[in-house]
Amino acid sequence: MTTTSPPSFSTRPDVAQIGAIAWVRKHLFSGWFNSLVTVVLGSLLIRSIVGFIGWATTTAQWKVIPENLPLYFVGQFPPDQYWRIWALLWMISALSGLTWGNLSQNVPHLFSRTVLIWVGILAVIFVLAPTPLPYRLLLLATLGLVLGGAWAGRYLSQSLPSFGLGLAIAWGLSFFIMLWLMAGGFGLKPVSTTAWGGLLLTLFMSVVSIVLCFPLGVALALGRQSTLPVVRLLSTVYIEVVRGVPLIALLFIGAVMLPFFLPGNVRLDLVLRAIFGLTLFSAAYLAENVRGGLQSIPRGQAEASSALGLNTPLTLGLIVLPQALKVAIPSIVGQFISLVQDTTLVSIIGLSDLMRISRAVLANPLYIGRYAEVYLFIGVIFWVLCYAMSWGSRQLEARLKTTN
Amino acid sequence: MTQIQTDASRNGQVGSEPMIIAENVEKWYDNNFHVLRGVSLTVQKGEVVVVMGPSGSGKSTFIRTFNALESYQKGRILIDGIHLSTDLKNIDTIRREVGMVFQQFNLFPHLTVQQNVMLAPIWVRRWTKARAEEKALQLLERVGILEQAKKFPGQLSGGQQQRVAIARALAMEPRIMLFDEPTSALDPEMVREVLDVMRTLASSGMTMVCVTHEVGFAREVADRVVLMADGLLIEEATPEEFFNNPKEERSQKFLSQIL
Numbered sequence A: 001m002t003t004t005s006p007p008s009f010s011t012r013p014d015v016a017q018i019g020a021i022a023w024v025r026k027h028l029f030s031g032w033f034n035s036l037v038t039v040v041l042g043s044l045l046i047r048s049i050v051g052f053i054g055w056a057t058t059t060a061q062w063k064v065i066p067e068n069l070p071l072y073f074v075g076q077f078p079p080d081q082y083w084r085i086w087a088l089l090w091m092i093s094a095l096s097g098l099t100w101g102n103l104s105q106n107v108p109h110l111f112s113r114t115v116l117i118w119v120g121i122l123a124v125i126f127v128l129a130p131t132p133l134p135y136r137l138l139l140l141a142t143l144g145l146v147l148g149g150a151w152a153g154r155y156l157s158q159s160l161p162s163f164g165l166g167l168a169i170a171w172g173l174s175f176f177i178m179l180w181l182m183a184g185g186f187g188l189k190p191v192s193t194t195a196w197g198g199l200l201l202t203l204f205m206s207v208v209s210i211v212l213c214f215p216l217g218v219a220l221a222l223g224r225q226s227t228l229p230v231v232r233l234l235s236t237v238y239i240e241v242v243r244g245v246p247l248i249a250l251l252f253i254g255a256v257m258l259p260f261f262l263p264g265n266v267r268l269d270l271v272l273r274a275i276f277g278l279t280l281f282s283a284a285y286l287a288e289n290v291r292g293g294l295q296s297i298p299r300g301q302a303e304a305s306s307a308l309g310l311n312t313p314l315t316l317g318l319i320v321l322p323q324a325l326k327v328a329i330p331s332i333v334g335q336f337i338s339l340v341q342d343t344t345l346v347s348i349i350g351l352s353d354l355m356r357i358s359r360a361v362l363a364n365p366l367y368i369g370r371y372a373e374v375y376l377f378i379g380v381i382f383w384v385l386c387y388a389m390s391w392g393s394r395q396l397e398a399r400l401k402t403t404n
Numbered sequence B: 001m002t003q004i005q006t007d008a009s010r011n012g013q014v015g016s017e018p019m020i021i022a023e024n025v026e027k028w029y030d031n032n033f034h035v036l037r038g039v040s041l042t043v044q045k046g047e048v049v050v051v052m053g054p055s056g057s058g059k060s061t062f063i064r065t066f067n068a069l070e071s072y073q074k075g076r077i078l079i080d081g082i083h084l085s086t087d088l089k090n091i092d093t094i095r096r097e098v099g100m101v102f103q104q105f106n107l108f109p110h111l112t113v114q115q116n117v118m119l120a121p122i123w124v125r126r127w128t129k130a131r132a133e134e135k136a137l138q139l140l141e142r143v144g145i146l147e148q149a150k151k152f153p154g155q156l157s158g159g160q161q162q163r164v165a166i167a168r169a170l171a172m173e174p175r176i177m178l179f180d181e182p183t184s185a186l187d188p189e190m191v192r193e194v195l196d197v198m199r200t201l202a203s204s205g206m207t208m209v210c211v212t213h214e215v216g217f218a219r220e221v222a223d224r225v226v227l228m229a230d231g232l233l234i235e236e237a238t239p240e241e242f243f244n245n246p247k248e249e250r251s252q253k254f255l256s257q258i259l
């Protein structure tokens, strides 16, 4: 047989068509231009990584981190009251776990492979964390609480029909317990808000502003769509004015000018004023995100609802808003992520958030010049926070998906 | 009721109790486009009226005035004796009595099939959950979708979705059903399953107004066929007369296009 069979009859593909080599060829070295880009960018990347590892292992002096760990996390919160922060952390962890379980009640695997990998990574970090052993154990316990909560939440939502409602109420209550644990009173030693600081303050301001700006943003979005001209005008003016003003200006207005508008004997806490500014600012942006969601819902939805006899509030609350908010989850969470990052601006009006704590640490003669280490550390903290939010939002979207 | 039943397939009775009275209804869109130019129609209890006519002639607009999805500026509409004006209380009452099925189904995609059907009885009629569920399952069985009750609308075929939409409207126990081209968005093989449900509904004595171009359905089920064109009601006749022997030139022209 000397005739060659047509190539399409061959049963084995060329080695070059499969596996990693093929992938590299196809994606990185297709054509001379791509190859050039790959080589240039690749060598830059490798140089930076090598440089960074070199710096991190030789020049960098990391002791500035573990020696000030409490400061980064809770600021001047009295050390003998740290248990309150742990209690707070556990309450939130347990509730988050339960909620996760509740949202995952119809998902085949509660702990997917990715989740397990992340849990493993976290556990390793907690075990190796440069803190005294008791703290490491407490951190591990927190992780356990989330996982156990998830398992219990899934089990409970499958057996108790009203579990979701109970969970929502628990979240509502947890807010007041959080305030109580942080501020004291009612049997606990009072802690002034000036002692709040670091990550604790950053998170507190973020959470409260998110909780407050959400309903305000939804109301503004609905107001902007309203058929009542006055409501529409007021909402539009508010949204456009606030979006035209930098956050820093609003924070100064909250910190400096708000007292002038209030009766002389009322003194608002500085933390409260910062939250005031953050909330008003984010609500305007949030309103636009929600409006985008509202506009994406076909008119037929509201018509079908009206035709069934549901009045306007019911139509909004049961049909239009749930769908609009679902559509807007990515942009809403994007706004929340910006909000978390924007809290760093409150250091300018004198609050001891993570950013200002870092500057205080750097002002200590012991740690002169350790900028890179400190800012890298808080950078990582912010990244973890924000990445967790965006991961959570994607999980939520997947859980709420109702089409094939 | 003394009327003799002429159509053996219908056990409902077409009485002389008007459920819908529309008198010289006129409507303008945006104050300049005269979409309804004086349309009158009376529908008796248990009657099935099919509305036909070229696209853009105002059929949808007309039947949507019956449950106040569209307002009208002149004329008068009485639904089951209740005057349909801008009075919100009347509108609420009428919407409970009038069910509507849309061309695009308009099911609520974030709710399961069963929740779609239970929603209005629970929130509008204030039924208990148990009662609404019983009704929903009964209706879903009647339209042949019981097995899909826990699915979401997005997981169903078009024909199934439209049958759910019919069940959803029926859950409110309406006295009148409006259909706006219920089969126009469906693939041909799914048209029948929806028409079958509508047929059964008609034979149960429901008062129905259907905008549809399904000639077979109109011939078999309709008591009357009306033709609309350019915001006017051109012809009103029994199906036999309308399809075999249309009087108006517009009707003849329209029929020559669809037959």
Ligand SMILES: Nc1ncnc2c1ncn2[C@@H]1O[C@H](COP(=O)(O)OP(=O)(O)O)[C@@H](O)[C@H]1O
Pocket (backbone or CB within 6 Å): B029, B030, B033, B035, B053, B054, B055, B056, B057, B058, B059, B060, B061, B062
């Ligand atoms: N919301 C609206 N605003 C302005 N014009 C409209 C609106 N809805 C429908 N129309 C116009 O009114 C006419 C009748 O529409 P429609 O009742 O939907 O007709 P049909 O259902 O017979 O096809 C069409 O010309 C259409 O373009």
Ligand SMILES: [Mg+2]
Pocket (backbone or CB within 6 Å): B059, B060, B061, B180, B181
């Ligand atoms: Mg139409």
